[in-house]
Amino acid sequence: MPWLLLLLLAILTQIGDACRNGECCFQELSFWERDSGSVEGPRKLLCYRIFPKDFECSWQYNGDPTNVTHFLRCCLRNGDCCYFEAGTTNRVRFTDQAKVSILQNVTFWVESRVGNRITMSPKITVVLARAFKYDPPSGDMVISKLHGRLMIEWKTPEKQENAIAEYRYRTWNGTWEQGDCGGQTNADVETCALQLEGPVAYEIQLRRHKKDSPTGQWSDWSQSICIPAEILKIPEMNYTVGKLNNSGKRDLILDWEPKQVKQPLNCSEKVNFSLVLRMVSCSCRPKAKKKMKLEKVIQVSGAEYDAIIQTQGTIGPQLNRTFHIPAELDSGFIQDAEFLNISTSEENMTMQWFSLERKVRRYCIEWYPHLANWTDAKCALESFQESKNNRKVTYSWNKAFGIMDLGKCYRINIYASDKPHNPYSWVTVFSVHHFSGDVLKAGPSHFKVKRIIAHEVTLEWNPSPLSKCPGVLKKYVIYCWDETNNKTIGYDVNASALEYTIGNLSEDTFYTIKIRGITTTTFGAWSEPLRFKLDRKPAHKFPFLLLCVLIFAAIVLVAVPVYFVLKRVKIFLCPPLPNPSISSATKFLAEDMKLVRPWTGSSNTMEDVGLREQLLIIEVSSPKVEPEVGSEVKLLNFEDPKGIPDIKERQMGGENDPLLDLELPSGYRRQNHVEIVGEDGPQDPRQLCGQDDDDRKKNGTIFHLSRGRGPCKDINTFSSFSSKTI
Structure with missing residues (x-):
């Protein structure tokens, strides 16, 4: 089976030539069409050494990075080329074992493939061993x-x-x-x-x-x-302090609004606000001071504190602001502190109270005279071991340590804590005023009757020494005994009062009155009884004289206004008659008198009658009528005329005297009315204008000249004057 061996050898050869992870691959890449005209592609390629012993190449890519595949190509000095497949990332990191020379020049470029197209970055040549790239500053700065x-x-x-x-x-x-x-x-x-x-x-x-x-x-x-911006000043801050609750704590509410500063894009303001609380009260206790994060609401005891607000930015000095939190005065007892007994003698002093139900390791007791500086306070610490059968805490000391003077007012504060070094752990047990003396003997003095009016009596007294100790004296009680009816009435009086009025008392009756003060725990001694009688007062006579004076005054007050009112009504309803002496109708103007022609009669007649400012009345009578004896011409002049002959001389004229040629002044010709008075009474001037001379002589008219133009346009002469002419 030699062919099988050959097949296995070929497979092993291919496996040996395959690219390993982290190494530069020397296999040939398949050919793709190069897209040289595209604006998309890799650019800004950098290759360098990074610490401790790695190397890195990075680049940027213009285009959609979703379907792109990047290849980092490297060509060595001997002409061999390899590549690193980066995928969609734009960074490749490798070591000196990646088959890339670090001591010789190496040429790098990037091929980015999308579909069947490829784009390339510009090539760079670098010796990696000398192309250092340090790390940026990091860590805590x-x-x-x-x-x-x-x-x-x-x-x-x-x-x-x-x-x-x-x-x-x-x-x-x-x-x-x-x-x-x-x-x-x-x-x-x-x-x-x-x-x-x-x-x-x-x-x-x-x-x-x-x-x-x-x-x-x-x-x-x-x-x-x-x-952050340097903090030049600490933000404004306000605080309020609440009342003590049943747990012996109160709320410290802080209110501030830090100044907002605009921040750069990647930054946020980093300003640290902290609160340092220092307990001032109970100076004999361990130093209690703690720094904590500043919060809106903090619970503290009723003691006195100094609060320090610290502001620390990234740069600049730390800024502090201190404010003082006063102690809670006269808070009394909290819910589970039920009893306080203080006994004082010339040699020692003892205090007793019930412990709190919570865990307490240390009590702090301080006392100082009322209205004195708290820095002069006496202070003592008392350790307490809790016992199930005994909750009473007793503290006593002798004269050497300092005791309260008899007959004076003191302020006593007692605080408790399970962690004495922590100022937030202290709570108020109670804070009261105490009168060091015999309360039974400290009643009001100089109790007496101030005045008696009708059915009431006013009492007064000097204040009790207890009244100078706030909160000790609650009130006064007055005891009033009616001896006749054997009836007793009690009156509660405010502790600050120095007098009191009792009403609804009966006449011709003896009363006995006493007074005493009452504190929170005991009743004071009664004062010496005060006995007095409310006598019957005689009836007063009716004040007739006073009544008469009042009636007379009322009449005067009514009569005077009535008189003036009637006077004004009379003037309004019955006005006075006109007075000719002050009327302008009886006076001629100077320019009008210049037009009157002077008289040219006989020498026995008046030559100048002074017509200015005179009223002229001309009487014309018929020649057939004989003049009456004693009649005379009336010349109305309200001033004594000067240069006018005597009346008797004027009566000497005869019938042959020339006629008076009188031309009315132009002002009188403008009048609208001329009244003619004759023997038969007033006549219409329009009728006279139609008569002849004989008729007018018979009528013997009298012309009253008044302003206005009459029906006759010209009246120049008057005929047949009587023997009495002007």
């Missing part, structure tokens, strides 16, 4: 700020000394800015110094390169280093 410069420090990768480094950075909306870190001379630690501007957040990346290696490659960029 130390970031600090020195003299305004940002310092980044990292550990040198193993066997990668003698390197140079570069950095690049960007802000939240900027592009990459690149800089040089310089050569690294330290074999253990490498550093990079950056000059950054402004309190903004930065994203920084680093890379390394072997010094004096022209064929070497830069390492990849390191992972992003996020540098």
